[in-house]
Amino acid sequence: MNQLLKLRRQVRLESTNMLCEIEQFLGAGGQGEVYKANLNGKPVALKWYFPQQATPEQQAALDMIIRRGSPDDKFLWPLGLAFLQNINGFGYLMSLREPRFKGIADLMRRRIEPSFRALATAGLELSHSFLQLHSKGLCYRDISFGNVFFDPDTGEIRICDNDNVTVDGEATGGILGTPRFMAPEVVRGEARPSIQTDLFSLAVLLFYM
Template identity: 60%
Template sequence: MNNLFLPGQTVYTESTSVPCIIGQFLGGGGQGEVYSAQLSDRTVALKWYFPHYLESDPFLRERLTTAIQSGSPSDRFLFPLELVSAPGVPGFGYIMPLRDPHYSGLIDLMKRRIEPSFRALATAGFELADSFFQLHAKGLCYRDISFGNVFLDPETGHILICDNDNVDVDRGDKSAIKGTPRFMAPEIVCDIAPPSTQTDLFSLAVLLFYMFMMHHPLEGKKEAEIRCFDLPAMTKLYGTEPVFIFDPHDTSNRPVEDYQQNAIEFWKIYPEFLKERFTRAFTDGIHNPGSGRVQETEWRTVMIRLRDAIIYCPHCGSENFYDAEIMKHSGGQLKPCWNCGSHISPPPRIRIGKSTTVMLNYDTQLFPHHIDEQRRFDFKSEIAAVTQHPSNPSLWGLKNLSTEKWVITSADNSVKDVEPGRSATLAPGTKINADNSVKDVEPGRSATLAPGTKINFGKTEGEVRL
């Protein structure tokens, strides 16, 4: 490999004939080779196809043209920008944004070469669901959601999606790609339906399950008993007789102790609302693919809720999750820390509106979507952050980072305006909207978050709870 181009060679964009200078060889595979390249003042990536691959995929140029004309659904896609060709060189290629080198492939996650936090994983889950929602909204389906096509920033959880040359119109028939084994929906495995946005939803659920459980959702006892993992065995396991390993009504495919331990251990860690979505994805989502699959918007909501449910063990510092369902059935007790086994007390938390609950950790941030339902999934800027008092480290508070004035009412019925950039002292028993005197809160003050404190964020009410 690495013999198609040398550094310094030139290819040209087909639409405008702009020269693109070949740079470093980045890698290759069965389809072609990828290089860095310079397009005017921009560094891009260039993928060039082998001639023999073009013969096997006669609609590739048409799909790429459709993708380019459609435009990238979001900046998380390394989407085709321009087709390129070169005089005297057979075939063609395309240019796309260049991946930042600090992103790692999801294969690295599966092999434990990177260890992102639960917050980073939840962020990645949100961004995946949001990205494929944007793609599907354009009438396109990805067809091949799998490990090999997603990159992850292990620190932040931000994701990038590559190999977008397999993107096709929904239920289109101009691609030879049906998916990657283990990720394809049962109806594709059984060859009774083409790839579509609905089959993308199944593949997305498999990918998310892998990310959080480090295991495949259908590989339990039935997989462990297979002696020859050939095509008929795979068709049965993933196509004709798929059974979720945690199906509440069918225990025939439970994970095997020691052999499939990842699934067993990770499943215990997560809150019930996440496990419920996975259960539906691989029960109703298998038997009723038209209506039973978890939609992208549901995954987005779940992943934000998962971020907001993170709490820290006071003994070892490990991330755990606040689980209201578990507390209902355990006398108000949370599960012990998964890492050290220590007892975890229910943390301070803020209830915003009717359905949003956010844990108040030392690093908690509130975003526009927390207080305004019209700005769903908005992470563009913080509107509040938990802060530590500058002279009394035992006091923690909430700083107004928004452009809206907050109003709080203390237990003594005094009312305070909290202007943008200021912090407020919230004493026990504070309530919202009392008709008494208004006092300004000076800049730089910390907010002591106490049970019963209520905050008016301008549009939405929040209340601090224990």
Template identity: 50%
Template sequence: MSGMLDSGARLTADTGEEVKVSGLLGAGGQGEVYRVKTSIGDQALKWYYPACATAEQRNIVESLVGRDFEDDRFLWPRSFVTGGRAGGFGYLMDIRPDRFKGLPALFRRQLRTSPLALVTAGLHMVEAYQSLHSRGIAYRDISWGNIFFDPDNGDVLVCDNDNAVSEGDSTGISGTMEFMAPELVRGDAGAVPGTQTDLHSLSVLLFMLLMNHHPLKGRAELEIRCLDEAAEKRLYGKRPVFVFDPVDDANRPDPVEHTTVLATWAAAPPILQKLFAQNFTEGLHDPTRRVRETQWRHALSEVRDTIVVCAECGRQNMTEPQSATAGACWSCGRGLILPPRLVVTTLSPKVERNLRLRRAARVYAHHLLAEPDRHRYDEASLVAELVEHPRKPGKYGLANRSAESWSARRSDGTVQQVTPGQTVPLRAGLEFGLGSAARAVVRAD
């Protein structure tokens, strides 16, 4: 597979360092990506096609490099690179690890994953773009082609970050049609890509991640004989209708052609259904009514904390966080059994969270914060976990994985100190302090 750059070609980064091309990794709509050797090891080089190597694109990339944005969820442009034939340019970034997979493979059902990993990926996606927006940067091209995730644990990596610009900047691209806000698709006067239009794109991406379907592709798409640009503009901009619009059923999923989204929507808890309905009804016509990142964060973190496992078939099920009834398993149809809840309450300000104590349930540092900057589900952030008694199968306790001692009060009023590494037996009514930041109680629904 040949490309614009020859293997062994030497180019120059803006730092003055020379980089050497090793080989072609792939190609996209704007350019090609190469593996290159640098003084800090192998990195990836995106090299623009001549038609895309405009002065405008160069200014955007140089601005992004100058921001020195440090966030492990983004393959951010690190250095600007020039050289090669006809005065081309590109930029260096880290190489995407193999564990991160593209969403097209998920949509084709080529990946083994779980509801827990998908909800986690959705939460991480929201927080990644929120981090970008909080710095005054609009991504403008949020789509299935620019996000990768680990199907095992839901970690995400945002790639192709060379179209992001400062909020209000009208240069560069407007996005990918399927993900663009309706006002951009229509070309409304004064409509420009920005964080407000990013919110629409983000909700489309979340719907596709969790429902494996586009939120505006129902019967209306099936009736289109030729899905040309004019038809796409009608579907996504001029006459967009949510496939589960509670009032307008003109674009409902077809019971034969759209069985997947009918099943995934039925398995989604009301807390998510309501947000999707708001975004793709009111939010289609009024950008100020689009779901904000904070709303998605709260909903997705609550849903993740209350996923339960079916006792019959072992499949994971999303449940409504505040409900005492779980309904039936989406896979086998048997009634779900809700495990006890761990109600964690932060002390200042007071915020209550509910965690279902499913097998191997875990409490993390962000559970002890009223408004965490980021949800981390790694070992370093672990505070407590549900463990089974080594000699008494079916008996469980909460193990203290933090660096602080707990003061646990049983339902009979007796108090036990739980030092780091110790386990307190799990009983309804058990109360304890999770260090100095929060308190918790075990409730049986």
């Protein structure tokens, strides 16, 4: 696979003009690629968008999310926009997920065996974190297996892919959700993602857990 960015290249963090060095390719998804990077001695994650996803609308959405700030410390929230000199496109930096956090898919495939206490803690933390997000007038749009991680020993959670967050009632395009987690009215094309449809998706996720 041809990676978008070369290792050891430096990207510039817009808010501070600090340089961040790319160290390792971690993986790719539907919107872009994720790298491990070093920001002034601190390990961080860099998401870099595919050219077709690096739109002015996405950049404006990221600006809004960064300005509003994270609802709580469970979200791996965008820290700042990142750019490369003489190269079109952009990405953003976020905290790097620690290896102790495992995906809900690992739970479904029996790769991990958390205690009931850990699962209950994870469910409570998920519910509280999305309550904090919604209390800021924001909706997540894509609650599913792929965006939530938890520590099977403690139940502590992390929520990623927060660049899809938008102001409730203003989701006019882009992400609609993940099949099996989407509210029926979204599937039928009768509604756009909102706080209310987030609650449906969260209920499905908690049921699987």
